[in-house]
Amino acid sequence: MQELRSRAVRLEAFGGPDALDVREIPAPQAGPGQVRVRVTAAGLNPMDWIMTADADTAARFGLSLPAGFGTDYAGVVDQVGAGVTGFAPGDRVFGGALSRAVAGFVVVDAAGETAANEVHHTPDGVDDRTAATLTVAGRTASAALAAVGPGPGDTVLIGGAAGGVGVFAVQLARIAGARVIGTGSAASADHLRDLGAEPVAYGDGLADRVRALAPGGVTAAMDLYGVETVHVARELGVPDSRICSIAAQVDGVTGANGANAAAGALEEIARLVATGRLRVPIAASFPIEQIRRAAELQAGRHVRGKVVIDLQLRSAATTARSRSTSAS
Template sequence: MPRAVQFNRFGPTDELEVVSVDAPRPGDGEVRVRVLAAGLNPVDWKIVADQAVARHYGFTGFPSGNGNDLAGVVDEIGPGVAGFRTGDRVFGGGRFLAQADFTVARADTLHSTPDGLTDEQAGTLDIAGRTAMAEVRHLAPSADDTILVSAAAGGVGVLAAQLARRAGARVIGTASVANHDYLRRRGIEPVGYGEGMPDRIRELAPEGVTAVLDHHGRETIDLGLALGVPPERINSIADKRYADEVGVMSVGGAEAEAGDLDELAALIAAGDIDLPIDAIYPVERVREAYAHLTAGHLRGKVVLTFE
């Protein structure tokens, strides 16, 4: 029988289990996707851990599925669907539905997976890709900018940093030492975490930092303000509440535009943007996958696969 990741109470990700379920059937305007890869996001474990977070994202009761990002192939087409055929490679998102052998999605929310983009990469794009595209567009970087990107090797940061570089900006990225060489190869100037980080950034950019993209939290926001960056040139997706308190921006995936994911997918497929996959786990090892995610210091994304 088809499998799905589910949880039956709120708590640590040890509550997640793989269970047998009936395969869903598509309705009007829907397609069924045979899921091949499902990317993990921090919000996924926060939903498991916190009832308030889960309800914010539409939780309706137990047992609950998990995950959002997915990629696979069209398996069945419902009435009224045009533009897709069975066997087409697609990617997209479905809150509480992604981590399963089969999921049903509205056809107009799915994207064609271009040649050159793996299912593992495509299966991580829905949240991180929309977020990175939206925050960089809002910042509108140029060759006149020196931008500080926190968590620059992480799932969103690695995309945002490269998009800012592609726009001509100089990019300084905070990251663990293990990811410094990787960032340098992408044209990003790395700086290590820990004591003395603000001084290291000032040494790298004595002329100053002009903008901040924060994927870490209030420490980065405070640092940006201390460096003299105007609040309207600081954007945080990591601590929106604090961002509101101090008057900096918090533009994220909700502000993405319709063509963003197709544009980003094409850039990755062409090799213009790199999307690293830190680790791949079969769905049966879902708890290990989340432990890997929550340990932090990732290079790119963590992915579940379904075979």
Template sequence: MARYVRFDRFGGPEVLHILEDEPPQAGPGQVRVRVHAAGLNPVDWKIMKGGPAAAQYHGVPPCGNGNDFAGVVDQVGDGVTTLQVEDAVLGGKRMFAQADYVVVDADRVIRKPEALDFDRAGALDIVGRTAWATVSSLKLTARDTVLVSAAAGGVGVLAAQLARRTGATVIGTASPDNADFLRSLGVIPVAYGEGLVDRVREAAPKLTAALDNHGPATIDVALKLGVPGNRINTIAARGHRTDAGIAGVGGAEATLDDLARVADLLADGEIVLPIDTVYPLERVREAYEHLMRGHLRGKIVLALV
């Protein structure tokens, strides 16, 4: 038997439960992955609660949960020649990832670099693709100073480091508890909240770009500090200040090759992805309660092996 995280009605973490059923079987062109780790993302609980996210991603109860996973191929369907049993892989499959086994098209996963542990690999699909796409959208150079909000969170911490690799100066908003951590990455920390405009101005008199991972306040601060709308990208407040020409590039604009590049950078130690907490699958409700409280450093992961 195999375990699956499910919800049968919309609501908070209390609607999640674990169902036991027969494992799925790989069909033609597919592989079955024995999942070792499955990452949590804010979009998961937004789907779970219902509303626009559920409609956008077709999250209709009863259904599974989660997107990100990493594990080992244990079954190969007909016609698959690129992967074989015992290959370690990572990827995403929305509404299916939080389970002992995931069946996925063979061309929708990438090989896990040997030096990348399963926890980080299992947390990577959404944040890796999103961070790569958002940073690429601004075409940053060493002449830029970019504001990255929620810079200690899953997307933000990767985006801040990828932005640094372009040579840009990076200002990152975070809680004071994460200030030293951001400094260790070469990011200039500023505390979010009231007075943010003044703190950003003090840290960087000339701001040229912004990556919003938090909400409208980041966009408003950037505009007040003279950043042109076409040099602001948001994943958290699409539709805010559309008159300014702000972009909404996200993970959908990234490819699996982009995800592989991020995985390789992590494996080589060029960038880091902190794991805030690892929960066993049986504590999935507690894991989402933690996620929804916010103020994380990096990612939360469910351990299945």
């Protein structure tokens, strides 16, 4: 039998986008308790390039060379290992495969429960590109909301609200009934309004600008970028018990991590997408051959929405659109 081959992004040395190459490798095989997924789309996240930027950081995530790239994926089950129940060839699925998602095939545990190794059925009404953006950012946003518990009567300040996690956090807070004020650049204001947030520019004077928007006060805060929002929230009188951070450790403030998302959180987010209550803006999509351009765009940290790698066959029109997007 001829060996099945797969295109996959590989790093032979840790580093920036220039270290990313597309290689043809043997397709992985599903073992007992595992499923193999033919990947149609892979979503990028800041953690993808952060954890492969240098050897020391990579080691903390258990990565060694040669390494893959990307964690979020969506596709179709094409091989099922012994003992697997609940999944069959042909099932549409999405999930996480730590630093190996940008590939033609991934193998994951059917019972896996973390973004590093999990698979879920894709609901009808959710396309593969969107499904490929849900795992890391959706889990992280869900954990952040659980940490501060927004609800009706709350005014929530979300720092870095226009980014990949912010897309989910803003909408989930609004669904919970809270008023949301989101920090971002002047260029992201319309994007934030579309998500349901009231935009406010980050930087010097942020506390005063928030006071002007919310004279009645802010009751909770989520910092999705650094520590500016944490410090401003404290200045505005928000107790540490209702502040969380995902990108920095601050004494007294809860650190939200997607690995700690509640059971069923990701399925609930997918359900909200399927029913039209939550939407995920796709900022740009690229074929796998343009992985370096995609990673550079993501690493710039100014993307409004999500960046997706397409691994399915593409029409000439779709390819032309992608080239136009990547050149802009």
